[in-house]
Amino acid sequence: MSGQQRRGFAFLVNPTSGGGAAPRTVVPLARALRETGAEVEVSYTTSPVDVPDLVASAVARDAVVVSVGGDGMLSSVAGEVAARDGVLAVVPAGRGNDFARMLGVPHDTAAQAAVLCQAQPRPIDLLRATQPDRATLVVAGSVYAGVDARAAEIVDRSHWLPSKLQYPVAAVRALAGYRPVDCVLTVDGVRTKHQAATVVIANSRYYGKGMAIAPAAEVDDGLLDVIVIEAASRLELIRSLPKVYDGSHAALPEVTVLTGRRVTLSGRYVGSAAVPVGADGEGLGSLPADESDPLVVEISPAAVRVLA
Template sequence: MLSSVTAYSFLVNPRAGGAGRGRGRGGGRELAEVIAQILRAGGHAAEVHLSSGVEASAALVAATVARGDVVVSVGGDGTLASLAGLVSRCGGTLGVVPTGRGNDFARMLALPSDAHGLATVLAAGAVRSLDLISCTVGDRPRQLVAGSVYSGVDAIAAEMVERMRWTPRALQYQVAAVRSLASYTPTRVRVSIDGEVLTADAATVVVANSAYYGAGMKIAPDASLTDGLLDVVVIAAGSRGRLIRAMPKVYDGRHVALDEVTVLRGRVIEISGVPSVPMGGDGEPLGRLPGLTDPPARIEVVPGALRVLLPV
């Protein structure tokens, strides 16, 4: 629990969840302002800032942590992951106000959804050290990811979601998942887990720190944020109809019992495959899966990398 820190800097992503007003729209600025007012009424200092880019966010995080204040992520999973990396590097503490499309990391943290509940977590929550994921793809800079890294139909679905304008937000991931499954081409993947190699014709490979992704899909039901391990879920290529019909099982984790699904666990995972497919992490693009003759994507756990405020 925080005892000496009484100030909070809310960093709002104005694009999280789409344009407009309110929770999940307009980046949740209104929700952040309400929570900030509740904190001020309790004797805390609280400021709300709109994100204006990576460099500005990095400078704000560094200044906030240097003062000993809490950085509060206001947005979706992508916003949280980007700030998690910055806060982790600075040695600070992160609070979370979920206002994005999926909010899967917040779901894993069992955060409340109302302003008073979130204000209570920020003011009187427990500080826990959680694992993060380090991901390096090709010559792209190393990135820290909070929830999961994936390659295949789910990354294609995430790209579809970003282009959706008229599909109701609650249905976007489901619609995109069905569309991507209906048209996917299997990828011949090579997955190395702590040196042990698995090859498969796969629809997707997910390296999970958190149990949830894709707006509530329980892709890795036994994943833990504190065990120093990553769960690797390989879904083998199968008939499109069978995979689509199996989708409801993913929401409660029953898919792991299917013959097409292999779940492994490790600390360092390397992935490559052909044909090349998109890769993503927490809803954000990470480039493309390296070919079998290229240096593989390297994904590894960073134990206890991030201090986060959680419900008591």
């Protein structure tokens, strides 16, 4: 698709993202694009079941598929676009918007329209996460188990809080009640055991509304960045939380950083309770306890072309 050709766009909008921010975002942007002569189609959906058919229709007419919503919406769209060799674009309108942050997507309408009309597609990586007895899930940003998955659960119940406070409050509440996870991790066949507060398997640098959890991560390097934060006291973890926002936590002695292409993870809380797993703000159930049948996360290099 040439940058000089007039592009068509198929907006897939989650109307509930960001407390209703998505419709407010897409209306002026669609208008700005139509004023350039672009064809723009807008579809609203809250169900991932609708996404495959919407993407297939858009790609068939050579339209750029534009995900308008949060990171969870993006992940549901990105895999379908990748499977059909389409072109993807991202308009941030969710609570976290971490993958858009990683891509450097602007927030004002004029700049977004300029990116959509002028940027050249570039290939980026995606993750493939497989839980035992479940279908493989395509993920854009990261998969995580432990205290951060618990924080994501708290965020989902914190709509009464202002948006800027939801993630910080959830992080502190999750840390205040966390339990260590006894886990087994393998990265490209190298097995290690940990007693961890959390394990993050990342494609993108950011999660949790701007936390630079994997500061060295790049979305086009063909590698997973694995961050293990070893168990510590609740107070120590809460005190170190600000370091996650600028990535300086990676230098702490209780943080292990690994890279690879295939990661497996299994484990339980100390005391044998199940550990929650999440991906881009969406719950993935519980971490498998059996090392012989673990959670598997793999990188899919250059999986999808994106305008950014």
